[in-house]
Amino acid sequence: MDNYLKILEDSLLKKIKVLDDIAEYNEEQGRIFSDGSADTDKFDEYIAKKEELISELNLLDEGFEALYARISGQLKDNRALYSRQIKRLQELVQEVTDKSVSVQAQEARNKALTEEYFANERLNLRSRRKTSKAVYDYYKTMSKVNSVQPQFMDSRQ
Numbered sequence: 001m002d003n004y005l006k007i008l009e010d011s012l013l014k015k016i017k018v019l020d021d022i023a024e025y026n027e028e029q030g031r032i033f034s035d036g037s038a039d040t041d042k043f044d045e046y047i048a049k050k051e052e053l054i055s056e057l058n059l060l061d062e063g064f065e066a067l068y069a070r071i072s073g074q075l076k077d078n079r080a081l082y083s084r085q086i087k088r089l090q091e092l093v094q095e096v097t098d099k100s101v102s103v104q105a106q107e108a109r110n111k112a113l114t115e116e117y118f119a120n121e122r123l124n125l126r127s128r129r130k131t132s133k134a135v136y137d138y139y140k141t142m143s144k145v146n147s148v149q150p151q152f153m154d155s156r157q
Contacts, residue, residue, distance in 0.1 A: 001078075004071045005085040011064045012092035018057045019099040025050050026106035033113040043114075 025046045032043050075082060 001071065001074060001082070002085070004067060005082060005089070008064060008067060008089055009085070009092060011060050011067070012089065012096055015057060015060050015064075015096050016092070016099060018053050018060065019096065019103055022050055022053050022057075022103050023099070023106060025053075026103065026110055029110050030106065030113060033110070033117045038117055 029043055029046050032038055032046075075086065079086065
């Protein structure tokens with residue numbers, strides 16, 4: 001039983017590490033769009049790395065839940081015997097929960113930053129199209145001005 005509790009603790013510690021890594025990538029993504037010089041390739045790279053970490057986190061969750069379901073009956077029956085380990089697991093679960101909430105908040109902030117960035121890019125693109133069209137129209141108009149149509153001039157007064 002002690003081995004199972006140690007495995008649960010290790011699983012929670014790994015979850016904390018993975019959540020810390022995800023938080024680091026979130027901070028990097030936030031910096032990409034907050035400083036104004038967005039490097040979308042780096043952003044995509046961070047997303048790919050976070051996807052790997054999230055997959056690892058899901059596997060850890062599944063393993064933890066499966067093992068806990070397997071031993072939960074014994075833990076409830078012998079609660080006093082394993083009280084120290086149970087308390088430690090509860091503390092780690094609380095830490096995982098806190099970090100999960102923090103990561104979700106970071107994700108929400110990053111989503112807002114990326115939406116703002118792409119909205120500004122769309123406005124800039126629209127502005128550039130209008131400017132380009134105006135320049136083209138001006139060019140067409142000015143090219144017609146230089147070609148003077150034949151005119152009849154009366155030299156009598």
